[in-house]
Amino acid sequence: MIALTALCLLAQLSGCNSTRTVYVKVPVVPLPYNLTAETSQPSIPNPMTWGASLDLNVSLLSALGQCNRDKADIREAEKKRASQ
Template sequence: MMIALIALCLLVQLSGCSNTRTVYVKVPAVPLPVSLTAETPQPAIPDSMTWGESLDLNVSLLSALGQCNRDKADIREAEKQRASQ
């Protein structure tokens, strides 16, 4: 008898949740800054170069790669903030 009363009580509590409705609210998308989506300039690669110029080119290429990675990290951070809102 006691189990039947507990089951009946739980059934009544579950039926109280059946009248909820979901309302979706449109949130305007925040555009990414232009600085993050701008093209990263590529250093010019000459046809012939010395060993010293080759090292300078490597530094320029690594700098451009670093800028791309920073931009991607900033985009990931912006997406995390957008998802948490």
């Protein structure tokens, strides 16, 4: 009796044997505009004084930092896109 039950269960399990792989195209999500927007350049003061030079350095480092953050966000978005 046990063998008959086992054969019935085995027959039912063999029905799950035929699986089919279907690939679904996923639309490409564009990057947000703020990541690809141009970073504004600080204007160079005229006349250039020592104090204005320091302010310009701070502005340039700030713009560079923003560019690096945008690039890091783009890399993170590409990683997420590749993992999906």
